[in-house]
Amino acid sequence: MEWFTASGYWLSRLVLQRMLAVVYLVAFLSAATQFRALIGERGMLPVPRFVRYVPLRRAPSVFHLHYSDRFFAAWAWTGALLSAAVAAGAADAVPLGAAMAMWAVLWVLYLSIVNVGQTWYSFGWESLLLETGFLAVFLGNARTDPPVLVLWLLRWLVFRVEFGAGLIKWRGDPCWRDLTCLYYHHETQPMPGPLSWFFHRLPRPLHRVETAANHVAQLIVPFGLFLPQPVASVAAGLIIVTQLWLVASGNFAWLNWITIVVTLSAVDGNAAADLFSLPRHSPGPGAPVWYEILVLAVTVFVLALSWWPVRNMLSRHQRMNMSFNPYHLVNTYGAFGSVNRRRHEVVVEGTDEEHITRETVWKEYGFKGKPGDPRRVPRQFAPWHLRLDWLMWFAGISPGYAEDWFGPFVERLLTNDPATLRLLRHNPFPGTPPTHVRARLYRYRFTTWQERRETGAWWHRTLEREWLPPVRRAP
Template structure:
């Protein structure tokens, strides 16, 4: 069965599966802790309203059958518990069929959440997790050798992630071609991390080297994933290094971590032995026929569905982060085809004054991840996904991105909705909700070294314009 199983990838499969289960765990926790305010029965974009006009064939989900906040919480927390069990090795302690069922349940539960998540879940890494999770169903467990075909499908997935991102950059913003995009990106990215200020302040020649290295990592290195060993392991190592660089420089949910996990599919046990001094694993028994049939069927499915992302990649009108079917299988990926030159932030404020005057004191709401207080160093949250914070970045780019949910957000602040306030870092009205809430658009930039030493502020901000005039509840 050498053509079917790769005995030299035993450790890579073990680490890959456990790490993928960790990402599933983070995804389910993110859903469980944030859903009530975002898509719950009383949320900003309620699931029941969505399923009333979107049929199950377009968005297959358990919640098309019935929805309640209690049922959603049961699915999200159940997915988290099952993910934790897989991390602990439960899938390796049961028969092969049961292990596949565990992975299939994780995929089905998360698909059900994503397909009713609406704009809060419209991110490429949601589809990436679902596609990787689908392939993981067929990776087997400790009772059989790693299937070579599935390992190659995972390399093909990583290739599309990397090469698609590289193409969208070269075809997109001119600054990627003249190597200047990183003059701006670290400052204007959706959610900077604690080291982003320092990355932004690197010398500009080094930024150009960063950009050129990114092109090499995304447009050249991915082809080596399909080369014989040790070239494939070296390519995977280079991809891991570039992804860790991105982890250090910003907050991109689990996108970078999932790319690192997928790279393990190209690392054989010889590479692990060289790095960690581990012995090769003994051969495993041959896989049952029914399992081989399922793996072959999944491979044929992926090959057939690959027509659409391949056509998209070679198209001059390449689209990024797009699913071609409601099951999020074999998608197209890409990020930052264009880079903002300036950063704007929507700052939400409230007051408890009954009548507004020039002397009215406005107090600011603080978010966990998005920039607010100029003196607050950005925090590291990835791989956890702060969905409201991310959408606030889009709102600052254009009010059109916030058309459906920003009004409901303001209304919930005016009523002091507890679920919504839990999404925030600081509520300036702990006793009673404000009488009025407004939003203003500020221009943000990182301070210079001198400004940081003088003021202790990481950001400098200036008022740009009004985003939302003072709003109050109707009496």
């Protein structure tokens, strides 16, 4: 079938696949280095306990068959090594079937992790990586030109990501419709970056322009992905620019990078090659019949599963970041349907004194990414995912978001658990564990230009109330 492949997208596929492999690598490394404290055998939400109560059909994962920390580590590091190999070009150096097997193994490896990750893996970009990774299985390699149908399925994925996010905003918080949400967002977003203070201090008219541009990028531009070239490439370029703007203004793990990766499916590879003075690609040999049949079957499968996200997008009660099946295929996406007007942070403190008095000295634990010390400049961590720091942001919104893991977290601080302490930037009790731990809720806001010059602080914080009363180490 001559229409089956599109040789003009060879460069787009090449960059897409290599970047996707790098995102996979970051995801597997994040899992390998953080899992012991989060979901390990002695973790806050242990996998062995989870698989006892959740059946395999609801959360398909190899860890239903066997779990140990050593096995999980080997599983995650295997994914990291395979990701690195694919990023280096291994999938283009083998036959088509072997390349597809590599991508399929990556998908199975990460699916097994996500499906036992519980609260720590409840983010939309986990499903987005899995859905993209599944489609990448059928995108082919250097032995064949890119299949047109898979390129369209990837564009359909970008459309759902962007248009779904635009709809959830337009239907949600009124500040999106009156163009004032970015008066607050840069300050109250989950994990501000080093430039977030400056974004927040932009003049308010520019914030309104930012918000209006966001609506255009998410509600209008995505339709251009389905138009002929060069319109599709222009639409893709605009989406990529808005994603890079988000990369500069905050930390959203690999959400923005995986969105950029998928958007490359709409970029005309020949035009990009001409732009960078690269040699043109000669059409490759025809695709094998078995491959064509498989791609056709997957296309029908994805279109059938699309019923649920389409119905969700059309609903007045639209839900965001939801999977309709345990394999995280053809999901619905969206973010920031509502925007916080104030930032609240849970500050965790400990003391080594035996008895609590008004004169008790409390020492603060430092987190790697979330705001703590007002004088510490916000760091850039994305695409790395600091799972504990992200959930601490949710804890500041409501204690209900932390009821299943915060107690176990405090218990591990009271014993100086090494795996838990590795998730933190600073442990004020390096020798002997604290006798008590408490948590207090602070209101944080970015300093003004004058406050920044006078104090050197990036944040100003005000104590609001006790969040967790002092908890004592068990005798």
